[in-house]
Amino acid sequence: xxxxxxxxxxxxxxxxxxxxxxxxxxxxxxxxxxxxxxxxxxxxxxxxxxxxxxxxxxxxxxxxxxxxxxxxxxxxxxxxxxxxxxxxxxxxxxxxxxxxxxxxxxxxxxxxxxxxxxxxxxxxxxxxxxxxxxxxxxxxxxxxxxxxxxxxxxxxxxxxxxxxxxxxxxxxxxxxxxxxxxxxxxxxxxxxxxxxxxxxxxxxxxxxxxxxxxxxxxxxxxxxxxxxxxxxxxxxxxxxxxxxxxxxxxxxxxxxxxxxxxxxxxxxxxxxxxxxxxxxxxxxxxxxxxxxxxxxxxxxxxxxxxxxxxxxxxxxxxxxxxxxxxxxxxxxxxxxxxxxxxxxxxxxxxxxxxxxxxxxxxxxxxxxxxxxxxxxxxxxxxxxxxxxxxxxxxxxxxxxxxxxxxx
Numbered sequence: 001x002x003x004x005x006x007x008x009x010x011x012x013x014x015x016x017x018x019x020x021x022x023x024x025x026x027x028x029x030x031x032x033x034x035x036x037x038x039x040x041x042x043x044x045x046x047x048x049x050x051x052x053x054x055x056x057x058x059x060x061x062x063x064x065x066x067x068x069x070x071x072x073x074x075x076x077x078x079x080x081x082x083x084x085x086x087x088x089x090x091x092x093x094x095x096x097x098x099x100x101x102x103x104x105x106x107x108x109x110x111x112x113x114x115x116x117x118x119x120x121x122x123x124x125x126x127x128x129x130x131x132x133x134x135x136x137x138x139x140x141x142x143x144x145x146x147x148x149x150x151x152x153x154x155x156x157x158x159x160x161x162x163x164x165x166x167x168x169x170x171x172x173x174x175x176x177x178x179x180x181x182x183x184x185x186x187x188x189x190x191x192x193x194x195x196x197x198x199x200x201x202x203x204x205x206x207x208x209x210x211x212x213x214x215x216x217x218x219x220x221x222x223x224x225x226x227x228x229x230x231x232x233x234x235x236x237x238x239x240x241x242x243x244x245x246x247x248x249x250x251x252x253x254x255x256x257x258x259x260x261x262x263x264x265x266x267x268x269x270x271x272x273x274x275x276x277x278x279x280x281x282x283x284x285x286x287x288x289x290x291x292x293x294x295x296x297x298x299x300x301x302x303x304x305x306x307x308x309x310x311x312x313x314x315x316x317x318x319x320x321x322x323x324x325x326x327x328x329x330x331x332x333x334x335x336x337x338x339x340x341x342x343x344x345x346x347x348x349x350x351x352x353x354x355x356x357x358x359x360x361x362x363x364x365x366x367x368x369x370x371x372x373x374x375x376x377x378x379x380x381x382x383x384x385x386x387x388x389x390x391x392x393x394x395x396x397x398x399x400x401x402x403x404x405x406x407x
Contacts, residue, residue: 019371026369028156029164030314034061035152037321038362040269041328041355042144045339046137049351050359051144054324057362058151064366066154070188077187078150082143089139090132097122098131100343106132134343164308178228185224189217247295254292261285269329313368320364327358 018024035058042054059075066072095109109124162174193213197203202212262285268278331354332339338352 019373024311024313024370025160025308026317027164027308027310027314028158028161030310030317031156031365032152032161033318034321034362034365035148035155037318037323037325038151038359039145039148040325041359042141042148044325044328044332045355046141047339047341047349047352048137048140049349050339050355051140053351053356053359054362055144055147057359058148060363061366061369062151062154065369065372067372069157070185071158072154074187075147075150075154078147078153081150082146085143085146086136086139089135089142093131093135094127095123097125098128098134100128100131100134102128102130102344104129104346130343130346133346137341137343160308174232182221186217186221189220193217251292251295254288255296256292258285258287258289258292262289313370316368317365320361324358324362327361328355331355331358 038054038058042051045051059079062075066075106127106129108126111122111124114121114123190213193216197213261281265278265280265282265285268276268281328339331352335352338350339355341347341349
């Protein structure tokens with residue numbers, strides 16, 4: 001009997017990652033570093049096969065490690081947004097033309113004459129296959145970046161991310177988190193109201209259904225905003241401690257200078273010829289920005305209850321995303337043709353071996369990150385319950401003796 005009862009716990013022990021609970025939950029910043037690493041890799045290539053592989057990696061990790069919280073259901077919306085971006089980019093290339101010359105004419109549209117001041121812009125004209133393929137590659141690149149950001153939005157809890165920010169960025173973090181949670185809450189409200197209308201036998205299609213669903217959604221958003229403002233006011237949001245003027249000036253100089261250095265460094269890493277100055281500028285900017293944030297945290301008066309720890313699993317998740325970005329940037333420096341397939345002349349894209357192997361490193365969070373348990377509507381993981389211990393079998397003679405000795 002004891003062997004049958006301990007089967008489920010033994011299977012749980014054989015998992016490569018434990019069940020997630022409050023004590024071992026992954027730091028939300030690790031998910032964002034991982035997703036931004038995949039997004040950086042997607043921004044350094046126009047190869048649709050490689051970008052599709054990065055999107056597949058992000059989708060697999062989201063499917064394996066997201067919870068049932070409302071903000072975790074927004075990944076599908078980002079995928080649809082990426083498809084919309086591709087469609088809009090193709091429509092613009094079809095109607096407005098493309099700067100890429102081509103010899104394979106698909107269709108010739110009637111061209112609209114424009115005034116002299118609009119020279120260089122045309123509406124209609126010849127639509128070439130080379131221009132449409134170039135627009136497709138460009139749209140897929142932007143869609144891959146959006147979907148990677150959507151993966152971070154679906155995996156990292158916004159409230160826990162806000163709690164992990166330094167004190168100097170607390171007010172800015174509140175605004176960002178409120179803006180990030182607006183879309184997932186809006187999607188959840190729309191789904192709930194549409195399901196309620198279908199249960200009542202009412203149609204949710206067409207303009208009338210959209211209006212009858214949109215008004216309650218708007219009312220719910222206003223109620224949430226009023227409740228949030230009241231909660232922030234009750235908790236004393238916006239308090240600050242007195243800080244000397246020299247410290248405030250030094251904090252502003254370090255923070256602004258560091259952020260400018262980070263912007264220059266990121267721009268250098270995202271461009272093809274800026275790797276030489278991108279890494280030094282990024283490193284110096286990060287050091288200055290961290291020093292400014294450290295000094296700026298003195299004016300923040302708040303406490304942090306049970307802060308999230310950055311453990312070994314968080315380092316592995318963040319490191320996998322950074323490894324994908326670094327290896328893709330290195331591959332683009334020595335084999336740019338594989339990561340940027342040509343369109344003049346038209347050639348079929350091929351999947352490069354080493355960048356594809358680097359992209360597969362992004363699957364590491366699906367193995368090392370804690371497995372999410374059943375979640376409530378608030379998005380807080382519920383700790384796993386202790387397994388029920390099997391009852392011991394009592395010999396017949398002992399049971400009879402205990403009954404006889406009972407008064």
